[in-house]
Amino acid sequence: MSTSVLPTYDEVISRYEPVIGLETHVELGTATKMFCGCPTVFGAEPNTQVCPVCLGLPGSLPVANKAAIEATIRIGLALNCSIATWCRFARKNYFYPDMPKNFQISQYDEPLCTDGYLDVEVNGETVRIGIERVHLEEDTGKTLHVGGATGRIHGATESLVDYNRAGIPLVEIVTKPVPGIGAMAPEVAKAYVAELRDVIRTLGVSDVRMEQGSMRCDVNTSLNRPGEEWGTRTETKNVNSLRSVERAVRSEMLRQASVLDAGGTITQETRHFHEDTGDTTSGRSKETATDYRYFPEPDLAPLAPDPQWVERLKAALPELPRVHRARLRTEWNLSELDMQSILNAGAVELIEQTVAAGASPEAARKWWLGELSRRANAEGVELESVGATPAQVAQLQTLVDGGKLTDKLARQVLEGVLAGEGDPEAIMAARGLEVVSDTGALTAAIDEAIAAHPDVAEKIRGGNQAAAGVLIGAVMKTTKGAADAKTVRELVLARLAG
Amino acid sequence: MSDLIKLSAVALGEKLAAKEVSAEEVTRVHLDRIGEVDGRVHAFLHVDTEGALSAAREIDSRRAAGEKLGPLAGVPIAIKDVIATKGVPTTCASKILEGWRPPYDATIMTRIREAGLVMLGKTNMDEFAMGSSTEYSAYGPTYNPWDLSRIPGGSGGGSAAALAAYEAPLAIGTDTGGSIRQPGAVTGTVGAKPTYGGTSRYGLVAFSSSLDTPGPCARTVLDAALLHEVIAGHDPRDSTSIAQPAPDVVAAARLGASGDLTGVRVGVVKEFGTDGVEPGVTAAFRDAVETLTKLGAEVVEVSCPHFQYALPAYYLIAPSECSSNLARFDSVRFGLRVGDDGNRSLEEVMSLTREAGFGDEVKRRIIIGTYALSSGYYDAYYGQAQKVRTLISRDFTSAFEQVDVLVSATTPFTAFELGARTSDPYQMYLADLYTIPTNLYGGPAISVPIGLSEGLPVGLQVMAPTMADDRMYRIAAAVESVVGTFTPPAL
Numbered sequence: 001m002s003t004s005v006l007p008t009y010d011e012v013i014s015r016y017e018p019v020i021g022l023e024t025h026v027e028l029g030t031a032t033k034m035f036c037g038c039p040t041v042f043g044a045e046p047n048t049q050v051c052p053v054c055l056g057l058p059g060s061l062p063v064a065n066k067a068a069i070e071a072t073i074r075i076g077l078a079l080n081c082s083i084a085t086w087c088r089f090a091r092k093n094y095f096y097p098d099m100p101k102n103f104q105i106s107q108y109d110e111p112l113c114t115d116g117y118l119d120v121e122v123n124g125e126t127v128r129i130g131i132e133r134v135h136l137e138e139d140t141g142k143t144l145h146v147g148g149a150t151g152r153i154h155g156a157t158e159s160l161v162d163y164n165r166a167g168i169p170l171v172e173i174v175t176k177p178v179p180g181i182g183a184m185a186p187e188v189a190k191a192y193v194a195e196l197r198d199v200i201r202t203l204g205v206s207d208v209r210m211e212q213g214s215m216r217c218d219v220n221t222s223l224n225r226p227g228e229e230w231g232t233r234t235e236t237k238n239v240n241s242l243r244s245v246e247r248a249v250r251s252e253m254l255r256q257a258s259v260l261d262a263g264g265t266i267t268q269e270t271r272h273f274h275e276d277t278g279d280t281t282s283g284r285s286k287e288t289a290t291d292y293r294y295f296p297e298p299d300l301a302p303l304a305p306d307p308q309w310v311e312r313l314k315a316a317l318p319e320l321p322r323v324h325r326a327r328l329r330t331e332w333n334l335s336e337l338d339m340q341s342i343l344n345a346g347a348v349e350l351i352e353q354t355v356a357a358g359a360s361p362e363a364a365r366k367w368w369l370g371e372l373s374r375r376a377n378a379e380g381v382e383l384e385s386v387g388a389t390p391a392q393v394a395q396l397q398t399l400v401d402g403g404k405l406t407d408k409l410a411r412q413v414l415e416g417v418l419a420g421e422g423d424p425e426a427i428m429a430a431r432g433l434e435v436v437s438d439t440g441a442l443t444a445a446i447d448e449a450i451a452a453h454p455d456v457a458e459k460i461r462g463g464n465q466a467a468a469g470v471l472i473g474a475v476m477k478t479t480k481g482a483a484d485a486k487t488v489r490e491l492v493l494a495r496l497a498g
Numbered sequence: 499m500s501d502l503i504k505l506s507a508v509a510l511g512e513k514l515a516a517k518e519v520s521a522e523e524v525t526r527v528h529l530d531r532i533g534e535v536d537g538r539v540h541a542f543l544h545v546d547t548e549g550a551l552s553a554a555r556e557i558d559s560r561r562a563a564g565e566k567l568g569p570l571a572g573v574p575i576a577i578k579d580v581i582a583t584k585g586v587p588t589t590c591a592s593k594i595l596e597g598w599r600p601p602y603d604a605t606i607m608t609r610i611r612e613a614g615l616v617m618l619g620k621t622n623m624d625e626f627a628m629g630s631s632t633e634y635s636a637y638g639p640t641y642n643p644w645d646l647s648r649i650p651g652g653s654g655g656g657s658a659a660a661l662a663a664y665e666a667p668l669a670i671g672t673d674t675g676g677s678i679r680q681p682g683a684v685t686g687t688v689g690a691k692p693t694y695g696g697t698s699r700y701g702l703v704a705f706s707s708s709l710d711t712p713g714p715c716a717r718t719v720l721d722a723a724l725l726h727e728v729i730a731g732h733d734p735r736d737s738t739s740i741a742q743p744a745p746d747v748v749a750a751a752r753l754g755a756s757g758d759l760t761g762v763r764v765g766v767v768k769e770f771g772t773d774g775v776e777p778g779v780t781a782a783f784r785d786a787v788e789t790l791t792k793l794g795a796e797v798v799e800v801s802c803p804h805f806q807y808a809l810p811a812y813y814l815i816a817p818s819e820c821s822s823n824l825a826r827f828d829s830v831r832f833g834l835r836v837g838d839d840g841n842r843s844l845e846e847v848m849s850l851t852r853e854a855g856f857g858d859e860v861k862r863r864i865i866i867g868t869y870a871l872s873s874g875y876y877d878a879y880y881g882q883a884q885k886v887r888t889l890i891s892r893d894f895t896s897a898f899e900q901v902d903v904l905v906s907a908t909t910p911f912t913a914f915e916l917g918a919r920t921s922d923p924y925q926m927y928l929a930d931l932y933t934i935p936t937n938l939y940g941g942p943a944i945s946v947p948i949g950l951s952e953g954l955p956v957g958l959q960v961m962a963p964t965m966a967d968d969r970m971y972r973i974a975a976a977v978e979s980v981v982g983t984f985t986p987p988a989l
Contacts, residue, residue: 052602056826058595058703059582059604063737093822093871097844102825159844161830293871295880298707298819301737 005258009183009250012223012257018185019230020249021220022129024173024196027139027213028071029206033167034138035062035105042212046162054167056100061299064089068169069112070313071205072136073305075171076113077314078199079131084112086304089136089297094290097161098141106137106172108294112303118199119322120191122184124340129192130176141166171206177220179230185221185253190246193217194346197242198321201349210240211385217245219273221252223260231256232266236280239273242346242382248273252280321348328352332361345373346383350390357394363401367393371414387418396424406484409433436483442475445483446492449474460496468492500527503664507573507721510667514572517561521554521572525616528574532618532665535989540640541650541660543579544587545619550574553616560614570724571614576666578657579620580627581712582701583607586617590703591635592625594827594834594855604701605736606670606712606729613728618666621656625857626824627677627705629653630929633920634859641916642685644954644986648913651681651929657715658685662986668725669715674706675812676909676933678713679945683908683957686947686984688722688974689715691933693964694940695740697726698733704823706816707738709937717983719946719975723751726967742965750968754975759793762973765800765901770932775910778951783907786948786958789980790905790973800900802893807886808935809927814870814883815938820860821867827855862923887938894939898963903973906932908945908957932959942967946974947984955984 007015033040036053052060073083090108113134119126142165147157173196181188197208197215208215217240222233234256239248251273256266270283319327325348329339332355342348347368354364368383372393376386396413399405405413405428416427428434436442449471450457459467468489475488502510502524513519529547536542557572577583580590582600584607589595603611610617624634632640632655642650643663650659657669658681671678673691682689690713697712704710714725730744766787772780791797829835829851837850856864870879897904909929919925936943941964945957958977962969 052600055831057582057600057602057832058588058590058598058826059600059701060602061700061736063735091822093825095825095828095845095848097828097830100826100831102828103822157840291873293822293868293873293876295818295822295871295876299704299737 006254007257007261009254012253013183015225016223016253016257016260017179017182017226018249018253019177019179019222019224019233020181020185020189021177021233022175022189022192023218023220023235024193025216026075026171026173026200026206026208027215028068028169028171029204029214030065030067030071030169032065034065034068034136034169035167038167040168042214044164046160046164049164050166054100055163056102062105062297064300064303065169068136069303069305071169071203072112072134072171073310074203074205074313074317075173075200076116076134077310078203078317078320079113079116079118079134079173081113081116081131081134083305083310084110084114084303085307086302087112088302089300090294091297093293096140097159098143098163098166100141100163100166104137104140105297105300107135111135112305118192118195120188120195121340121343122187122191124336125184127178127181127184127188127191129178129188132174132176134171134173137170137172139165139168139170177230186246186249189219189249190242193245194242194343195321198348202318202321202324204318210242213240216240219245219248219252221249221256222266223253223256231260232268234266234269234271234280236271236273237283240275243380244273244275247278248280251278255280332365334361338365341369345369347373350384353390354393357391359394359397363397364390364393367397371411375418387420388414392417392423399424399428403484404428404434406435408481409435433482436479442479442483442488442491443495445475445478446471446488446495448478449492450495457496460493465493500530502527503531503667505667506718507570507667507716507724508718510573511569511571514561515567515569521557521561521616522551524572525550525554525574525618528618528666531663535663536665538641538646538989539643539659539663539665540638541621541656541663541665542576542619543589543591543622543635543637543656546586546617549586550616550618553611557614557616568613568728570668570728573615573668574618574666575610575615575725576618576621576657576660576669577607577610578623578654578669578671580623580672580703580705581607581670582703583617583620587620588703589620589637590626591623591637592855592857592860593636594851595832596834598833600701602701605698605733607701609729610670615668615728621654621660621669623656623677624653625860626703626820627653627672627674627710628820628859628863630676630680630926631914631916631919632656632681633916634857636857639916642913643989644686644913648915648954649684651684651909651913653677654681654689654715658682658687658689661685661687661715661717663989667717668721670712670725670729671715672702672710672712673933673937674709674711674816675937676930678715679933679943679957679959680909680929682715682945683947683959684913684955686955686986687715687717688719688944688946689713690722690726690944690967690970691936691942692726692730692967693740693942694937695738696744696942696965696967697729698736698739700733700735704819706819707823708819709812709816711937719944719971719978720748720751720755722944723747723971726971730967740965745965745968747968747971750971751975754972755979757793757976757979759790759795759973759976762795762903763901764790764795764797764973765897765904766797767805767904767906768799768801769803769805770906774928775907776912776951779907779910779912779956782949782951782956783958786977786981787905789948789977793976793980795973798901800897800904802890802897802904802935804886804889804893805935808890808938809931811883811886811890812930812934812938813866813927814879815887817863817867818870818880819867821864821871824856824860824864827852859923890935891939894935894941894961894963902962903969904961905973906959906961908932908959912951912954912956936961940964942970944970944974946977948977948981950984
């Protein structure tokens with residue numbers, strides 16, 4: 001690999017055209033596993049949610065989970081796919097200790113859903129992402145390699161396997177290659193994953209939490225010079241947040257460009273994305289890839305979804321995010337650009353929930369796109385993981401609207417919320433941040449200020465209202481800012497009017 | 499030796515129901531018989547003496563309490579070691595599963611226990627049911643009670659020999675290419691392969707998933723039918739199980755025993771011919787056909803042009819599926835582990851385990867299957883074999899438009915000497931020449947004894963359409979009513 005200095009992003013774009021493709025795995029939120037009756041609860045003690053079937057014990061047989069098939073078909077329908085009238089599961093054969101049977105039940109040349117699309121918005125532009133296929137398979141167990149430097153199997157002294165995840169239904173959604181998006185490629189990739197996540201969340205078939213691994217992304221990237229054929233692609237694995245999707249594409253574009261600039265060639269390989277550095281490193285080469293020896297799974301009957309049932313599922317699909325957003329935009333009286341910035345920030349649902357909890361759309365938008373977005377960016381987390389809930393934000397705004405908090409105080413209360421100190425009301429009380437609206441207490445402070453500044457008081461009595469600033473400042477100082485400046489001004493003027 | 503061991507399951511069931519004998523006593527006489535002869539026959543890999551006696555006592559106490567029990571309650575049974583039995587060793591006659599005790603029962607095992615049958619133990623077999631002589635057992639061969647220098651057939655040689663040696667009145671076998679029927683034929687016992695999907699495979703350690711079928715083994719057709727009735731029927735744990743009521747095989751066996759086959763159309767497969775068939779087998783088969791005619795059946799010749807490709811197609815499909823099914827034997831979760839010295843890598847331990855744990859025939863099939871499924875070869879091998887399978891199914895379908903059942907000899911030759919066919923796999927594979935087409939089609943077939951050739955048993959195979967298992971029982975019972983049963987020389 002070239003060790004030359006990375007070009008700038010603009011330089012890359014001036015010389016190359018990127019083509020991206022995404023493979024997304026989504027763990028379905030069914031109550032039971034794909035081929036047995038074991039529960040799917042996340043975070044249970046290792047190897048407590050297992051049975052002969054998901055452990056692949058000799059003699060055990062799989063039985064397909066109908067709820068998982070239905071969920072997959074609904075995803076396919078939401079992505080405008082054709083639903084197969086007849087298809088089969090297939091065995092993907094390879095040896096790995098987290099695969100109980102040393103084959104994965106998946107789908108090969110007969111996926112459940114094919115040939116759809118998903119429209120995503122990037123910078124006010126609609127990009128149509130083709131969907132190659134949506135298929136259903138079983139998840140593997142989780143391996144923990146102990147004793148090695150890398151946490152990988154090589155060099156480990158001990159490997160522990162947890163089969164709780166083995167057999168959880170997994171939907172794989174594969175896009176067609178996406179060319180022609182130029183500099184937008186990283187943003188398109190992110191926007192696609194975000195839109196897909198929202199679609200699946202709307203369908204209610206998965207909690208699609210990237211940080212828990214219930215949604216996982218592999219990103220394919222290639223570069224070609226204008227007018228030439230598409231370049232060799234690499235597949236970047238382990239891309240587990242929206243932000244990382246964008247970073248992974250960008251970083252891989254830069255790396256590939258530097259290799260190509262130096263006259264090198266891109267190796268078709270798997271690369272691993274590292275959250276800490278934002279870099280990718282080489283994994284296994286696809287040239288020595290395993291031959292998976294796919295063949296139709298003889299233990300399972302073919303799937304033949306009844307077309308009438310599929311029609312009913314289609315008719316019963318909920319309002320999808322794009323349509324939903326258009327409706328919200330009208331309700332919230334926003335411009336396309338405003339809505340786009342909400343979408344880019346991943347704040348649509350958060351604002352919607354904040355509004356539902358009682359805040360005005362303007363206020364909700366202000367908080368989520370302002371202070372909270374700044375905070376999320378600074379910490380490198382998704383907005384939804386920033387540490388404040390829509391209910392808390394709504395409560396905060398209620399306190400402002402009720403005059404109990406000034407904007408400045410509200411930001412201090414929000415600090416407390418983000419620090420995990422509790423709900424805004426409790427924090428306001430605990431920190432003593434409530435606006436001093438007790439006029440008795442204010443009157444005493446004003447009298448004190450007048451006594452300390454008799455000359456200023458005289459000017460005001462003489463009609464120079466602008467001089468009130470000095471007294472207001474003194475009162476604010478006495479009350480440590482916990483007074484509403486406007487109220488103080490009114491009280492000062494009233495006191496000196498007579 | 500107690501006379502009880504010579505009784506049929508039906509007769510034992512009646513004596514038990516009439517309280518002339520206790521289940522414990524019936525179990526004891528069979529355990530005694532096993533102790534007496536199994537050192538020479540080696541039908542069993544594991545005898546569960548305590549489990550059997552305790553199950554028998556439970557049946558006795560339930561009967562004493564006045565509970566209404568099924569016709570086979572208290573009757574002992576031997577189980578092929580490829581069936582998962584909870585807490586009881588299940589090795590598939592392989593070193594790789596030595597000492598494995600399944601934490602669950604196969605569905606047919608649950609049904610057998612619910613019917614009150616008493617499991618005596620687990621029977622010997624070719625490793626993972628791959629073979630036709632039981633010589634490929636990792637724990638030593640089983641010997642044919644008719645002549646201890648000869649094989650008892652395979653893969654279910656242990657179950658068949660246990661019946662012929664009067665160690666058990668009933669047994670369970672599994673049939674992937676003939677592993678119930680061929681051992682039945684060469685030991686003079688009855689073996690039935692039900693319709694694929696008619697009996698649950700849940701808990702049957704898979705060799706070839708699209709072919710494996712568990713079924714009954716017995717000394718009489720009616721006994722086989724009674725056991726068939728116990729294990730048949732839809733199982734939601736097996737997706738390939740057929741969601742239809744099982745055919746009434748017991749009634750059909752009783753009907754057949756009347757000896758009247760008037761109006762039944764029987765087809766003889768033209769392509770099977772007589773090449774490579776022992777003359778004694780051909781002669782016994784001709785006699786059987788004559789018997790069928792005398793019983794009123796109309797016998798005609800039927801052409802099944804693709805049967806000649808069944809053997810090669812089978813030896814691509816079965817190994818392909820086996821190469822995948824047997825991948826789970828990797829030392830990680832159960833069974834043998836070799837070379838785990840703290841230095842070797844996981845891959846090395848997996849390889850050493852599989853190298854040490856699998857026998858040559860199993861390795862041969864894994865290698866063939868891995869090759870046949872490889873990218874670039876799939877279409878030429880596995881894909882082509884599946885097409886042949888379709889053509890063979892069509893042959894059956896069109897044959898059954900002309901006749902009610904097809905008949906043939908079960909196997910081209912009688913029990914051969916141990917070692918006679920182990921040096922050339924193909925010679926061994928020929929033992930299943932007549933049984934394999936049925937497996938590829940998925941229909942039922944039964945082997946029933948029809949006579950002796952040079953002192954060794956010969957079987958008649960009756961093949962029926964899918965889910966018409968009753969038909970073959972009727973024909974087999976009718977033949978049995980004429981030719982009787984066959985008793986081997988005293989051991």
